[in-house]
Amino acid sequence: xxxxxxxxxxxxxxxxxxxxxxxxxxxxxxxxxxxxxxxxxxxxxxxxxxxxxxxxxxxxxxxxxxxxxxxxxxxxxxxxxxxxxxxxxxxxxxxxxxxxxxxxxxxxxxxxxxxxxxxxxxxxxxxxxxxxxxxxxxxx
Amino acid sequence: xxxxxxxxxxxxxxxxxxxxxxxxxxxxxxxxxxxxxxxxxxxxxxxxxxxxxxxxxxxxxxxxxxxxxxxxxxxxxxxxxxxxxxxxxxxxxxxxxxxxxxxxxxxxxxxxxxxxxxxxxxxxxxxxxxxxxxxxxxxx
Amino acid sequence: xxxxxxxxxxxxxxxxxxxxxxxxxxxxxxxxxxxxxxxxxxxxxxxxxxxxxxxxxxxxxxxxxxxxxxxxxxxxxxxxxxxxxxxxxxxxxxxxxxxxxxxxxxxxxxxxxxxxxxxxxxxxxxxxxxxxxxxxxxxx
Numbered sequence: 001x002x003x004x005x006x007x008x009x010x011x012x013x014x015x016x017x018x019x020x021x022x023x024x025x026x027x028x029x030x031x032x033x034x035x036x037x038x039x040x041x042x043x044x045x046x047x048x049x050x051x052x053x054x055x056x057x058x059x060x061x062x063x064x065x066x067x068x069x070x071x072x073x074x075x076x077x078x079x080x081x082x083x084x085x086x087x088x089x090x091x092x093x094x095x096x097x098x099x100x101x102x103x104x105x106x107x108x109x110x111x112x113x114x115x116x117x118x119x120x121x122x123x124x125x126x127x128x129x130x131x132x133x134x135x136x137x138x139x140x
Numbered sequence: 141x142x143x144x145x146x147x148x149x150x151x152x153x154x155x156x157x158x159x160x161x162x163x164x165x166x167x168x169x170x171x172x173x174x175x176x177x178x179x180x181x182x183x184x185x186x187x188x189x190x191x192x193x194x195x196x197x198x199x200x201x202x203x204x205x206x207x208x209x210x211x212x213x214x215x216x217x218x219x220x221x222x223x224x225x226x227x228x229x230x231x232x233x234x235x236x237x238x239x240x241x242x243x244x245x246x247x248x249x250x251x252x253x254x255x256x257x258x259x260x261x262x263x264x265x266x267x268x269x270x271x272x273x274x275x276x277x278x279x280x
Numbered sequence: 281x282x283x284x285x286x287x288x289x290x291x292x293x294x295x296x297x298x299x300x301x302x303x304x305x306x307x308x309x310x311x312x313x314x315x316x317x318x319x320x321x322x323x324x325x326x327x328x329x330x331x332x333x334x335x336x337x338x339x340x341x342x343x344x345x346x347x348x349x350x351x352x353x354x355x356x357x358x359x360x361x362x363x364x365x366x367x368x369x370x371x372x373x374x375x376x377x378x379x380x381x382x383x384x385x386x387x388x389x390x391x392x393x394x395x396x397x398x399x400x401x402x403x404x405x406x407x408x409x410x411x412x413x414x415x416x417x418x419x420x
Contacts, residue, residue: 001141001281001420003316005388036143038180038278040318040384044395046333052241053186053233058221062230063237066211071346081338090342093333097343097379099237101332104180104244104384106276108145113274115184134393136386138318138419139278140141141281176283178320178418192381193326193373198361202370203377206351239377244320244384246416248285253414255324279418280281 004032004137007044012127016067016095018060019122021050021133025105026112028135035110037139041120042102044132047092049099049123067095067125092125099123107139144172144277147184152267156207156235158200159262161190161273165245166252168275175250177279181260182242184272187232189239189263207235207265232265239263247279284312284417287324292407296347296375298340299402301330301413305385306392308415315390317419321400322382324412327372329379329403347375347405372405379403387419 006028010019025041041050053059071094077083080090103120106113122133146168150159165181181190193199211234217223220230243260246253262273286308290299301321309319321330333339351374357363360370383400386393402413 001316003419005316005386005393036141036145036278038178038276038318040386042384042386044398046395046397051237053237054222056222056225058224059230059233061221062234066234070210070350081341082334082336084338085336090339093339094342094346097331097333100240100380102384104182104242106145106180106182106274108276113145113276115186115272117186118184132395134386136318136388136393138316139143176281176285176418178318178416191377193377194362196362196365198364199370199373201361202374206374210350240380244322244382246285246320246322246414248416253285253416255326255412257326258324279283 001140002032002034004028006135008133009130010122011130012124015127016064016125020055020119021122022120025120025135029107029112029137032137034107034137034139037107039105039107040102040136042134044134047089047096047126048131049096050103051099051123052103052118052120054117055119067098070098071095089126095125141280142172142174144168146275148273149270150262151270152264155267156204156265160195160259161262162260165260165275169247169252169277172277174247174277174279177247179245179247180242180276182274184274187229187236187266188271189236190243191239191261191263192243192258194257195259207238210238211235229266235265281420282312282314286415288413289410290402291410292404295407296344296405300335300399301402302400305400305415309387309392309417312417314387314417314419317387319385319387320382320416322414324414327369327376327406328411329376330383331379331401331403332383332398334397335399347378350378351375369406375405
């Protein structure tokens with residue numbers, strides 16, 4: 001069994017935005033030498049997501065509007081109890097639950113076994129500071 | 141370490157519907173010969189889901205109504221920017237995020253290690269055409 | 281390859297509540313002897329979740345309010361078709377889809393490879409009875 005672990009760091013300049021991290025994950029899988037296995041990619045912060053969807057700017061704009069409707073940013077302690085702790089990011093903890101923490105991707109014949117449009121995104125909901133993503137490759 | 145990879149194809153006659161694919165996954169796990177391991181099942185398309193829940197038609201009807209409320213179908217480019225690309229399926233990209241892309245199931249003593257009501261579903265949100273599901277079994 | 285399987289049972293006194301199960305998962309990982317691998321933690325019931333987020337009571341209160349807005353408890357068969365079966369827990373099947381069934385966590389150097397605030401929770405949406413969580417550790 002082979003395994004490879006990498007911790008990537010991203011600083012997203014916006015509060016909420018999505019970054020295509022497929023190239024970085026592909027490179028880690030190639031370096032791992034794993035031919036058949038699984039690749040876990042997860043946000044290490046609880047106000048961020050890793051998810052798989054389309055690399056289309058209009059869709060990303062739609063997602064942001066939709067997430068803002070489902071869990072609006074509101075730094076006041078009235079809307080969210082979490083913000084009574086001095087934090088202002090309760091909305092980000094909610095948005096992350098909709099978009100998910102992690103993806104698990106199959107590795108087949110040394111490559112991410114993807115459908116035609118699958119791309120891996122880091123989803124940031126409380127940005128403007130360095131945050132980490134873990135990539136773990138396991139297989140043979 | 142053993143691994144098995146299968147790509148299944150489904151054509152769902154409705155735009156949105158759920159198909160119980162537990163029998164197919166069970167068969168692949170049996171064929172793999174894996175006694176202890178993990179089984180990843182994921183949609184390879186970004187307007188579809190794989191999820192685990194109850195095989196109860198009333199619940200599936202409830203899910204469809206709820207998903208339609210959370211992310212209504214609207215082919216116009218006014219509601220969703222994604223539909224300015226010529227697509228009409230922005231809603232399907234949203235519904236898939238609620239229901240999830242994938243499940244990871246434990247294999248114990250050669251079988252899917254399931255609670256009494258767990259069943260694996262393919263969730264289609266933009267159907268009427270062939271789409272693929274990946275099953276990857278890893279273990280020993 | 282090593283593997284360890286444990287089935288934990290929890291009885292949550294409330295209908296909806298969240299329980300930090302990180303200590304139990306850590307112990308199972310330590311006992312497994314796995315240094316590099318993956319740890320799957322999933323609800324075995326379809327009205328419950330396992331998710332990773334913050335151990336902050338205000339946030340948990342926010343989550344409960346938000347989930348109740350997204351999928352309100354209503355035992356009547358009018359709001360949810362599922363409740364025509366004699367069940368009253370259709371809302372719980374919906375809440376579980378928002379919060380997710382499972383998490384997959386990397387094991388690095390014998391430990392859960394976690395960011396500073398990541399904690400694993402069992403999320404109950406139809407409690408007051410014993411329900412099970414599966415922990416599967418795979419690696420070397």
